[in-house]
Amino acid sequence: MSGDQAKEIEAVPPSLQDFKAPVLPDNKLVLFFHPYNFYSQKVLLVLYEKKIDFFPYVVDLCNGEQYSSWFLNLNPKGDVPVLQDGAFIVPNSTHIINYVESKFRGAKHPALKPQQNSKEYDQVLLYEQAVGRLPVGALSLGSFIHDDLKLVPKAPFIGPVRQSCLKNNEKVLDLLRRSVEELASNKAALKNKLDIQVRRRDLVSSREDFQRVLDAVRHFLLYVEQELSAKAPRSEWLTGDEVTLADISLGLLLHRLYQLGFENHYWAFGKLPQVEAYFLRFRQRESYHRLQPSNFAILREMWMRTPGNYKLGAGAGFLVGHI
Numbered sequence: 001m002s003g004d005q006a007k008e009i010e011a012v013p014p015s016l017q018d019f020k021a022p023v024l025p026d027n028k029l030v031l032f033f034h035p036y037n038f039y040s041q042k043v044l045l046v047l048y049e050k051k052i053d054f055f056p057y058v059v060d061l062c063n064g065e066q067y068s069s070w071f072l073n074l075n076p077k078g079d080v081p082v083l084q085d086g087a088f089i090v091p092n093s094t095h096i097i098n099y100v101e102s103k104f105r106g107a108k109h110p111a112l113k114p115q116q117n118s119k120e121y122d123q124v125l126l127y128e129q130a131v132g133r134l135p136v137g138a139l140s141l142g143s144f145i146h147d148d149l150k151l152v153p154k155a156p157f158i159g160p161v162r163q164s165c166l167k168n169n170e171k172v173l174d175l176l177r178r179s180v181e182e183l184a185s186n187k188a189a190l191k192n193k194l195d196i197q198v199r200r201r202d203l204v205s206s207r208e209d210f211q212r213v214l215d216a217v218r219h220f221l222l223y224v225e226q227e228l229s230a231k232a233p234r235s236e237w238l239t240g241d242e243v244t245l246a247d248i249s250l251g252l253l254l255h256r257l258y259q260l261g262f263e264n265h266y267w268a269f270g271k272l273p274q275v276e277a278y279f280l281r282f283r284q285r286e287s288y289h290r291l292q293p294s295n296f297a298i299l300r301e302m303w304m305r306t307p308g309n310y311k312l313g314a315g316a317g318f319l320v321g322h323i
Contacts, residue, residue: 021070022057024084029054032074033081034061036156038136038256039093040081041291045248046097048287050109062168064175067183067190076186077193078179094132097245112245120239127238127246130220131253135200138213141169142204143260151261173197214265217257221266221275224250228274236281243285251282255291 024030031047031054033040047054059065059080066078075082075091083090083099090099101113114120143151144162153162176194180187204210227238238246257266258279267275282288 019060019065019068019070024057025055027086030057030084031055031081032057032059032071032084034059037061037080038140038252041255042248042252043081043083043093043096044291045252045287046100046112046245048290049112049243049248049285050100050104052100052104052109061172064172064179067175067179069183072183072186077189078176078186079193101245110242112243112248114239114244120244123239124244124246128249130223131249134217134220134253135203135213136253136256138200138204138210139217140256140260141166141200142210142213143262145204146207146210148207149265152264153261154259157259157261169201173201217262218266221272224278225272225274228278232274247282251279251285251288254279254282255288 029052031040031043033043033056035041035044035058059071061080065071066075066080071082072078074084074089077091079091081091081093081096083096085099085103090096097112101111105111113124140157143149143153144157144166157165173194176190176197180190180194183190204213231238235241237243238250254275257263263276266272267279
């Protein structure tokens with residue numbers, strides 16, 4: 001093989017694509033998000049629970065659309081989710097939830113936060129802070145690295161997709177570095193994000209350090225088990241008979257753990273029976289079902305992330321079965 005031929009088949013370093021600003025509907029809330037991003041999912045659950053109509057725009061995180069000029073004009077940090085309400089832009093899931101909770105009230109839009117200066121409000125705040133302190137991103141990334149955990153992952157985090165997610169994490173880090181180097185503005189915000197991402201990667205690379213993440217989740221779930229046991233069977237949810245923001249945070253955390261395959265590690269087989277029963281209740285909610293992508297969407301995502309040699313094997317298997 002000549003030197004020129006070798007260069008042709010070398011992996012091309014990632015580059016910032018020239019994403020064009022999308023054409024969006026007028027007079028409608030627009031949510032910029034990604035369906036597998038934890039904080040995007042939290043906002044989606046809130047919008048579904050409050051029955052708020054909105055236009056969804058999926059940001060291509062894998063190819064760096066979050067670092068395109070049009071998106072950085074919305075959020076200089078290059079993060080999803082972002083909510084646009086006319087000329088008003090709201091980044092960050094916490095700010096978005098506060099905004100829609102304040103704006104959309106009444107019988108058509110159930111409140112997810114109890115009245116301030118109430119015991120229930122303090123309880124919601126406690127759960128929100130506790131879940132917010134858990135490094136969910138590190139938990140997800142580390143679960144792809146440490147095979148000794150013997151997890152049972154669910155779609156879309158299965159098969160070759162797991163390795164693809166690891167490779168894509170490095171690709172996105174490279175895109176972020178390029179953004180810091182090439183963009184004239186937003187350098188401080190993007191540099192801070194890059195530092196956080198690198199620290200997260202280094203944290204989960206160590207099995208010992210990652211165990212501390214797992215232990216922090218376990219301690220929180222043990223606390224939840226005690227609280228649910230004290231309330232059972234008087235109330236179904238964390239603060240009473242109605243779902244609150246605390247339930248969305250806890251339910252979504254359990255959902256992520258379940259998708260990553262941690263249920264046997266944490267609550268199944270009688271380890272935390274109240275947590276297990278709670279998650280079963282949460283999974284019955286309409287908002288939870290709306291959060292789940294269709295089977296077609298999952299298969300499409302898996303196929304797009306599957307390496308070429310796997311695709312060839314899958315195609316060969318299909319042909320053998322139909323000759």
